[in-house]
Amino acid sequence: xxxxxxxxxxxxxxxxxxxxxxxxxxxxxxxxxxxxxxxxxxxxxxxxxxxxxxxxxxxxxxxxxxxxxxxxxxxxxxxxxxxxxxxxxxxxxxxxxxxxxxxxxxxxxxxxxxxxxxxxxxxxxxxxxxxxxxxxxxxxxxxxxxxxxxxxxxxxxxxxxxxxxxxxxxxxxxxxxxxxxxxxxxxxxxxxxxxxxxxxxxxxxxxxxxxxxxxxxxxxxxxxxxxxxxxxxxxxxxxxxxxxxxxxxxxxxxxxxxxxxxxxxxxxxxxxxxxxxxxxxxxxxxxxxxxxxxxxxxxxxxxxxxxxxxxxxxxxxxxxxxxxxxxxxxxxxxxxxxxxxxxxxxxxxxxxxxxxxxxxxxxxxxxxxxxxxxxxxxxxxxxxxxxxxxxxxxxxxxxxxxxxxxxx
Amino acid sequence: xxxxxxxxxxxxxxxxxxxxxxxxxxxxxxxxxxxxxxxxxxxxxxxxxxxxxxxxxxxxxxxxxxxxxxxxxxxxxxxxxxxxxxxxxxxxxxxxxxxxxxxxxxxxxxxxxxxxxxxxxxxxxxxxxxxxxxxxxxxxxxxxxxxxxxxxxxxxxxxxxxxxxxxxxxxxxxxxxxxxxxxxxxxxxxxxxxxxxxxxxxxxxxxxxxxxxxxxxxxxxxxxxxxxxxxxxxxxxxxxxxxxxxxxxxxxxxxxxxxxxxxxxxxxxxxxxxxxxxxxxxxxxxxxxxxxxxxxxxxxxxxxxxxxxxxxxxxxxxxxxxxxxxxxxxxxxxxxxxxxxxxxxx
Numbered sequence: 001x002x003x004x005x006x007x008x009x010x011x012x013x014x015x016x017x018x019x020x021x022x023x024x025x026x027x028x029x030x031x032x033x034x035x036x037x038x039x040x041x042x043x044x045x046x047x048x049x050x051x052x053x054x055x056x057x058x059x060x061x062x063x064x065x066x067x068x069x070x071x072x073x074x075x076x077x078x079x080x081x082x083x084x085x086x087x088x089x090x091x092x093x094x095x096x097x098x099x100x101x102x103x104x105x106x107x108x109x110x111x112x113x114x115x116x117x118x119x120x121x122x123x124x125x126x127x128x129x130x131x132x133x134x135x136x137x138x139x140x141x142x143x144x145x146x147x148x149x150x151x152x153x154x155x156x157x158x159x160x161x162x163x164x165x166x167x168x169x170x171x172x173x174x175x176x177x178x179x180x181x182x183x184x185x186x187x188x189x190x191x192x193x194x195x196x197x198x199x200x201x202x203x204x205x206x207x208x209x210x211x212x213x214x215x216x217x218x219x220x221x222x223x224x225x226x227x228x229x230x231x232x233x234x235x236x237x238x239x240x241x242x243x244x245x246x247x248x249x250x251x252x253x254x255x256x257x258x259x260x261x262x263x264x265x266x267x268x269x270x271x272x273x274x275x276x277x278x279x280x281x282x283x284x285x286x287x288x289x290x291x292x293x294x295x296x297x298x299x300x301x302x303x304x305x306x307x308x309x310x311x312x313x314x315x316x317x318x319x320x321x322x323x324x325x326x327x328x329x330x331x332x333x334x335x336x337x338x339x340x341x342x343x344x345x346x347x348x349x350x351x352x353x354x355x356x357x358x359x360x361x362x363x364x365x366x367x368x369x370x371x372x373x374x375x376x377x378x379x380x381x382x383x384x385x386x387x388x389x390x391x392x393x394x395x396x397x398x399x400x401x402x403x404x405x406x407x408x
Numbered sequence: 409x410x411x412x413x414x415x416x417x418x419x420x421x422x423x424x425x426x427x428x429x430x431x432x433x434x435x436x437x438x439x440x441x442x443x444x445x446x447x448x449x450x451x452x453x454x455x456x457x458x459x460x461x462x463x464x465x466x467x468x469x470x471x472x473x474x475x476x477x478x479x480x481x482x483x484x485x486x487x488x489x490x491x492x493x494x495x496x497x498x499x500x501x502x503x504x505x506x507x508x509x510x511x512x513x514x515x516x517x518x519x520x521x522x523x524x525x526x527x528x529x530x531x532x533x534x535x536x537x538x539x540x541x542x543x544x545x546x547x548x549x550x551x552x553x554x555x556x557x558x559x560x561x562x563x564x565x566x567x568x569x570x571x572x573x574x575x576x577x578x579x580x581x582x583x584x585x586x587x588x589x590x591x592x593x594x595x596x597x598x599x600x601x602x603x604x605x606x607x608x609x610x611x612x613x614x615x616x617x618x619x620x621x622x623x624x625x626x627x628x629x630x631x632x633x634x635x636x637x638x639x640x641x642x643x644x645x646x647x648x649x650x651x652x653x654x655x656x657x658x659x660x661x662x663x664x665x666x667x668x669x670x671x672x673x674x675x676x677x678x679x680x681x682x683x684x685x686x687x688x689x690x691x692x693x694x695x696x697x698x699x700x701x702x703x704x705x706x707x708x709x710x711x712x713x714x715x716x717x718x719x720x721x722x723x724x725x726x727x728x729x730x731x732x733x734x735x736x737x738x739x740x741x742x743x744x745x746x747x748x749x750x751x752x753x754x
Contacts, residue, residue: 061584111727167695217686
C-alpha cells in the first residue's frame with residue numbers, strides 16, 4: 001500500500017471479517033491516493049475524506065462492492081473538479097452496496113456522480129454543484145444513478161446541472177427524499193424507471209421542477225409506478241439553459257411538473273406554486289422524424305393528481321417553447337394549473353379510453369384545467385379544448401409505497 | 409540492426425536450455441501481482457520489446473486508437489495448455505495465459521536509441537477470470553512498475569503531417585480497464601477474435617498467417633475455415649461501410665453493446681448490430697448533456713455535420729468526446745472515414 005497517512009481501524013462485523021477505515025486527507029497527492037484507495041478497498045471498508053478541498057483532475061471510479069465513502073459534511077468536504085482534464089464524470093460507481101455520505105462534488109466537466117448497474121446505492125447528504133450558476137457549459141447531471149436498483153437519495157442538494165440535478169434513469173425501486181434541487185434545467189427527473197417515491201423534496205428555481213418521463217429506443221422502457229408527494233415545487237422560472245438536442249431542452253421555463261408517457265403516476269399533497277408557465281403538464285411523447293418503436297407506448301395513462309395545493313402560475317409563460325406556445329394560444333392567455341395534451345392512440349380517440357387508464361383529478365382546490373381535444377384541434381374544428389375537469393373527478397386508487405431492499 | 413542481431417544471438421547463447429523457463433508462470437498467477445514487469449520474464453530486451461521464445465507477437469487487422477501510440481502485442485499460453493475456439497468471440501484462453509500490450513511513441517529527433525516506452529498492459533487469465541494490470545515504464549525503458557491507480561505521463565510525438573504534439577497520456581487505472589473490457593460483470597479481452605487476427609505477420613522465421621502460426625505452436629485448438637474478417641479500416645480498396653463498421657466495432661462496440669458499459673444509451677456499434685436505429689440512424693440522444701452538441705440525432709444520413717456520432721469523435725472536451733477515455737487528440741484518419749460513411753449513407 002502506497003497510501004500515506006492512513007489510519008487503519010479494525011472493526012469486526014457479524015461475519016468476523018476485518019473491515020478497515022482508510023482516511024485520505026486533502027493533499028497534493030490526494031487524487032492518486034483516493035483513486036488507489038477505491039481500487040484497493042475490500043468489501044466492508046470505509047474510505048473517509050476529511051475536512052478541506054480536494055483538487056481532482058481526472059474522473060474517479062469505484063468498482064468494489066460494499067464500500068462506504070464519507071466526508072465531514074457537504075460544506076466541509078469538497079471534491080473540486082474545476083481543473084478536470086479527463087473523465088466524463090467526477091465519480092463513477094459500478095459496484096453494489098455503496099453508500100456515499102456527507103461530501104460535495106463541484107464543477108465537474110460532465111456529470112458529477114454517476115452510478116451504473118449498481119444494486120443498493122445510497123446518496124446521503126451529498127451536494128453536487130456547478131458554482132457559477134445556471135450555464136450551458138455545466139455538466140448534465142448532478143446525482144445520476146442509471147440501470148440501478150434499490151436507489152436511495154436522501155438529504156442531498158443538487159445545483160446548476162444543465163440537464164437534471166437529480167436524475168434516475170432506467171432503474172427500479174427508488175426513493176428520492178428530503179433533498180433540494182435548484183437552478184438546474186430539471187430539478188428532479190425520473191426517467192424510464194419502475195417504482196419511485198419522490199417525497200418531501202424542494203424543487204425550486206429550476207426551469208422545470210420535477211419530470212417523470214418515458215422515452216423510446218432504450219433498453220428499459222415503460223416507466224411506471226411513480227409517486228410524487230409532499231414536495232415543495234415552487235418558483236421554477238430559470239430560463240432553459242440545456243444544450244439543444246436534449247429532451248429537457250423542450251421544457252418551458254416556469255414548469256412545475258411534467259409527466260410524459262409514463263403510466264401509474266400519483267401526484268399528491270404537494271405545494272405547487274409560482275411557476276410562470278404552468279404547474280402540471282401531462283403529455284405524450286412525439287418526434288416526427290423518428291420511426292415508431294413498436295415496444296414503446298408514447299401516451300401517459302393512469303395518472304392521478306389529488307390533494308395538491310396550487311398557487312400562482314401562467315403569469316409569464318415561456319411561449320418560445322412549443323408546449324407553452326400552443327397552450328398559450330389555445331387558452332387565450334388563461335394558462336391552466338393542470339394541462340393534458342389529450343393525445344391517445346387513434347382507436348381510443350374514437351372509441352374512448354379504458355376506464356382505468358383515464359386521468360383522475362380530485363381535491364385540488366381551485367386548480368384550473370385544460371385538455372386538448374386533438375381531433376378537433378388537428379382538423380381545426382371549433383372548441384378544440386376542454387376546460388371542464390368534472391368528468392375526470394374520480395375515486396383515487398392509491399399506489400403502494402416503494403420498497404428499497406424489500407423494506408420501506 | 410546488426411547490433412540488435414548480435415544482442416539477440418548473445419541472448420540465445422546465454423539462455424538456459426529450457427526456453428519456456430524464461431516466463432515465470434508463478435508470477436503470472438501471483439496474488440498480489442508482481443510490482444515489477446521484469447518479474448514475469450516476458451522480455452529479453454525491453455527497449456526493443458524483444459520477447460523470450462514462447463511469447464508470440466501479433467497484430468490486429470483494425471485496432472483501438474490510443475492517441476497515435478504504437479502498440480506491440482504479444483500472447484503467451486502456458487506450455488501444455490491450449491486456447492479453444494469460440495464462435496463470434498475471443499478464444500477461450502486457459503488459466504495462466506497472458507495478453508501483453510506495450511504502448512510507445514517513436515522518439516523525436518532520435519533523442520534516445522530505443523523506443524519511448526509508456527506502459528505495458530497485461531490481461532491475465534486467472535482461475536477467477538481475466539485480471540487487468542498496468543505497468544508504467546521508467547524513463548530509460550528498463551523497468552516498468554505496477555500502477556493500479558493509473559498515472560499521467562507527458563509524452564510527445566510527431567504527427568502524420570509532421571508536427572510535434574504534446575500529449576497528456578493517461579495510463580488507465582484498473583477501473584478504466586474495465587470500462588472497455590467489461591462484458592456483463594466480467595473482464596474480457598477485446599482484440600484476439602479470429603475475425604480480427606486473420607492476417608499475415610512478419611515473424612523472424614518468415615511471414616505467415618497469424619492463425620496458422622497460433623495453430624502450429626499449439627496456442628489454439630482450431631479456427632474456422634471461413635472467417636468473416638473485419639477489414640483494415642485504412643484500406644481504401646475496401647467498401648466504406650466495411651471500413652467504418654470495422655473501426656466502430658473495435659473502437660466503440662465493446663461499450664456500445666447490450667452487455668457493455670454504454671448499454672443504457674441504446675446506441676449499439678458492435679459489428680453484429682444490424683438495426684439502423686440502434687446503429688444511430690435518426691436516433692435521438694439520451695442523457696447526453698453537452699455531448700449532443702445541439703444536434704438531434706446520432707446519425708443523419710447524408711449529413712455528417714449534423715450527426716452527434718461524428719461530433720463526439722472530433723471533440724476533445726472530457727464531457728463530449730468519445731471514447732470517454734484513452735483519447736486526448738482527434739483521430740483524423742478515422743474522422744475522415746466516418747465523415748465519408750455518413751455522407752454516402754442514404
